[in-house]
Amino acid sequence: xxxxxxxxxxxxxxxxxxxxxxxxxxxxxxxxxxxxxxxxxxxxxxxxxxxxxxxxxxxxxxxxxxxxxxxxxxxxxxxxxxxxxxxxxxxxxxxxxxxxxxxxxxxxxxxxxxxxxxxxxxxxxxxxxxxxxxxxxxxxxxx
Numbered sequence: 001x002x003x004x005x006x007x008x009x010x011x012x013x014x015x016x017x018x019x020x021x022x023x024x025x026x027x028x029x030x031x032x033x034x035x036x037x038x039x040x041x042x043x044x045x046x047x048x049x050x051x052x053x054x055x056x057x058x059x060x061x062x063x064x065x066x067x068x069x070x071x072x073x074x075x076x077x078x079x080x081x082x083x084x085x086x087x088x089x090x091x092x093x094x095x096x097x098x099x100x101x102x103x104x105x106x107x108x109x110x111x112x113x114x115x116x117x118x119x120x121x122x123x124x125x126x127x128x129x130x131x132x133x134x135x136x137x138x139x140x141x142x143x
């Protein structure tokens with residue numbers, strides 16, 4: 001099954017990702033732009049079922065990225081660990097990253113994925129006109 005996700009409808013990316021997080025035990029999010037502070041997002045999602053959360057993002061060696069993003073990433077790690085001590089939070093840097101993908105695993109197998117234009121920001125997940133596709137094809141997700 002596949003379905004379109006659109007922030008112009010009531011089931012925004014924010015709603016879709018929040019629902020999928022409740023149905024898996026591992027999540028891998030890849031987005032070059034992320035929240036400046038993860039605290040409000042962590043207050044609105046349930047990561048209690050997760051054993052591992054991986055964020056792949058950029059950290060350009062120039063400009064404001066170097067100044068602002070480290071504190072944002074720290075807010076993710078500290079906030080998640082204080083609320084869900086069992087959660088392993090992994091940060092990976094890929095400065096060539098442009099695509100946005102949100103993958104969800106259960107018992108070691110990919111079960112859901114969202115390929116989208118939406119960054120991991122408040123405006124990307126709920127306000128801007130972003131579109132994506134939710135995929136449940138395990139063989140496609142493995143690739």
